[in-house]
Amino acid sequence: MQASIAIKDDSAVQYLLRIGDTALVLAQRLGEWTGHAPVLEEDIALANMALDLVGQARAVLTRAGELEGQGFDEDQLAFLREERDFRNVTLVELPRGDFAVTVLRNAMVATFLKLLWTRLQQSTDAEVAAIAGKAVKEARYHQQHAADWAVRLGQGTDESRRRMDAALGQLWRYAAELFAADAVDEAAARSGLGPSWAELKAPWEAEMATILSAAGLQAPAAGTFLSTGKRGVHSEHMGYILAEMQHLQRAYPGGVW
Template sequence: MQSSIAIRKDPAVDYLLRIGDTALILGQRLAEWTGHAPVLEEDIALANMALDLIGQARAVLTHAGAVEGEGHDEDQLAFLREERDYRNVTLVELPRGDFAVTVLRNAMMATFLRLLWEQLRESTDAELAAIAGKAVKEARYHQQHAADWVVRLGQGTDESLQRLRAALDQLWRYAAELFADDAVDEHAGATGLGPRWGDLSDAWDAEMAALLGEAGLDVPAATPFLSTGKRGVHSEHMGFILAEMQHLQRSFPGGVW
């Protein structure tokens, strides 16, 4: 059995891991729809979006390994860390849920990632800026695709609206973590590596409010709850994702994508 790797503590590395891990785990969740989506076209669309996200994760994790300087490649960073060393937001590790949960989470995350990638195109880190230049195009498609489905469900049948409302009640409270700034964000903002995630809050709020309004839903009231996945303190669901993701690499050391 392959042992775990240790990650050097560094705010720039943490910032990159937050991006790469969030894309990786969201891609893993979307991949669970392969063969199970409600229609064939959507099966293909969700699989392609999962591949886009995993591609973004590969690029960012490869760069994170280079910045860390400890010789860790994309596969080691993706598959050989302990749960506490993953920096994805909790929202993406929540169970797949039904189709309403999936498209609403996609809309929330794609809107955020599009805003983030747009800002990262101006990063002082040339490699990260280049990754962002490609990724932003994918995020725009993901956002439009998810938004179309949110509106269709909201304006569809009583059941589709009910399911969408239930998904909103389940997911919305996890959005606050996206914009909870800390020392990692402050370092990124000060060095020009990337924006403080909290600086994206106003634009995200406006776009999501417009989308929910078109779907016939109200923006839920804020709550004091704050999830902590990007600090390495995850939900009970994260361990199950990693057990599935890491099995082959742990069992057959040296395997690559």
């Protein structure tokens, strides 16, 4: 069994891991729809969005590995870290759920990533800025796709509306973690690497309000709950994701096609 790697506690690296890990884990969840989506076209669309997110994760994790300095590549960072060393937000590791859950989560995360990638195009790290220039186009499509489905489901049948309301009740409280600022965000903002995620809260809320309004949906009231995936403290679901995602590399170290 392949041993795990240990990552240095560097703020710039941690900032990038939060982005790369969030994209990677959401891609894993979207991949679970392959062969199971409600219509064939959507099966292909979700798989393609998962591939977009894998591409974003690869690029960001590659840069994180370069800054970290121990020579780890994107595969080692994806497949050889322990659960506590992943920095994705908890929202993306929650179970796949039904199609309404996927639509709402995609809308929430794509809206956030679109705003983040837009800001990262001005990063003082030229490599990060170049990654953002491509990724923002993909995030715009992901957001529009999810928004279109949100409207179709929210304004559709009683059943589709009920499921969207249930998805809001399940997922909305996890949005607070996206905007919880800490020393990692502050260091990134000072260096120009990227914005503090807290700065994206107001535009995110405005764009999500537009999407929900068009769908005839109402966001739940804000609560005090705050998930902690960005700090490596994950839900009970994360271990199962990693067991599936990392199995081949762990069982066959250095294996290639």
